[in-house]
Amino acid sequence: MISYLSAGLLALIGLVRLVAVRAGPKHLVVFFLSMAAGLAVSADATVRLAGDELLPRLVTNALQLLAMRALVQLVRGARSPEKPTAFWPIVLCWALMVLCYLDFAPHRFEVGTPGFQWRWSVVVYQVSLTAYGVACLVTFTRTVARSAAGRPRGAFRTGLRILVCAAVTTIAWVVFSGLPSLWLEITDLADLDFLPRARLVGLCAMVLWVLGGLFTTWDGALRLVRAWQGIRAVTPLWKELVAAQPQIALPVRHDIEFTLYRRVIEIRDGLLALRAHVPPHLGDWLRTPVDEPTHAAAELAAALVMREAGRSWPRHPAGPDDVHPSMREESAWLSAVSSAFTHSRVVQEVRERAMADVRP
Template sequence: MISYLSAALLASIGITRLLTVRAGPRHLVTFFLSMAAGLAVSADATVRLLGDDLLPRLVTNALQLLAMRALVQVVRSTRSPEKPTPFWPILLCWALMALCYVDIVPHRLEVGTPAFQWRPSVVAYQVVLTTYGVTCLVMFTRTLARSAAARPRGTFRTGLRILVCAAVVTIAWVLFSGLPSLWLEITDLADLDFMPRARLVGLGAMVLWVLGGLFTTWDGALRLTRAWRGIRAVTPLWKELVAAHPQIALPARHDLEFTLYRRVIEIRDGLLALRAHVPPQLGDWLRAPVDEPTRAAAELAAALVMREAGRSWPRPPNGPEVAHPGVREEGAWLSAVSSAFTHSLVVREVRERALAEAGRPA
């Protein structure tokens, strides 16, 4: 049950990353899905269902090597220019493991005996599996540790550090479970006691991978949630400005964070285009001091009315520009402007004054 639960969590992380990463490399998706499939195949219930111990182990080990190759691809994708990862090494490893498996199968009844554990095909199988896995993991761990050290504090860096720990534990697991002939020789463990211990170490590593993946995925999910909420908040303001100036609309893209960034730019362009229509007497229409978002919303409401009436002023009033250090802060400010534009009684009164000034019915 624990194996299936861990496999389901790893698969959910992989599928989530597949859905959120619409473009670019998806090596981590391959890693999580390969490890999930390997855990499901090697689970006790699956082995009992198949009625064979060796074939599930071969399939699991092949999937694990595919996951290790995905980690190497992650490392190489961070280089500029990206260095491709050749496929022939893993194909060679799979071929050697398959040849060893063909030699091992006729001697399956000898499993657990000294003669079997030091059989050349068994030793070669273990060496190939361990060498490839450890090499990939060491490359990945070094790069990931450097990346985690360079990241600012937050959920994503915490997730990276957990993944570094997961990689280290996985190296220990590969060295332990991948070389049973060696460890059975130098310890007092029996063959029946070795695999449960190896599986326990592997499950511990999988728990760390799941936690690290959840932390890094959670960070991306939080960003997407913030972007979605920001888009909803500025949409009323954006619709008004695009209706007034359709030319400010940029090409659409199915990316929430980019969509928010695009709408912030479009709204700013629309506000600048309407400044010539802001009536100079706007300050007299405001009965009491108001905050900056409400004043900006009032200026927009009056400017839209005056634009429809065909009225403008050669030298529009130059109010103080509000400086914002980033898109998130700019989006928050425009969200406040949008809220005031939609709900503020002050803005409603300014709109009515502008309609009266323009000679149009309220």
């Protein structure tokens, strides 16, 4: 059950990455999905269902090597210029493992005996698997450790450091589980005791990979959620301004954060274009003092009516200093203006007074 739960978490992270990174390299997606599939195939229930221990192990090891290659692709892709990762080493390793499997598979009933453990095909299989996995993990660990050292404090740097710990733990797991013939020879472990211990080390590594993946994607996920909330909040105001002034609309891009940025710019352009239509006697229509977002929304409501009627005032009063230095503050301000524009009774009264003012 633990294996399936860990596989599910890894698969979930991989699918989230796949949705977030629709274009460009998907090395992390390949890594998490490969490791998830490997854990599911190697689980006790899967092995019992297959009725054979050696074939699930071959499939699991092949998926693990694919995951290790994805890590190397990830760190090499981050370099400038990008260094491509050759595909022939893993193909050669897979082919060698399959040839070895074809040699020792007919002797599966001898598993656990010294004769099987030191069979040439078993030894070559273990050495090739371990050498390729360790080489990939060492490359990944060195690169990520250097990257983490140069990052500012935050969830992303914490995630990178957890990934370094995960890689080191995985190296220990690969060396331990990839060379059972050696460890069974130099320790007192029985063959039935070896696999549970190897699986425990592997699960510890998977937990670290999951934590590292969650921490490194946490900031990005939070930004997407905030951007989506910001888009929903400013959309009523944006629709009103674009309907009144279609020329302020910018080219569309299917990117959540950029969409929010674009709508904020369009709203700002629309508000500036409507300044000249704000009636100078707007203050007389406000019965009680209001906060700045409601005042800005009232100005907009009156300006839209006056623009439709063709009225403008070249020397209109300047609005409040509501320009904010960060996108988050700007989005929050315009969200408050949008809410007041849509729901405020004061704004509705100003709109009615403006409409009454322009009637002949």
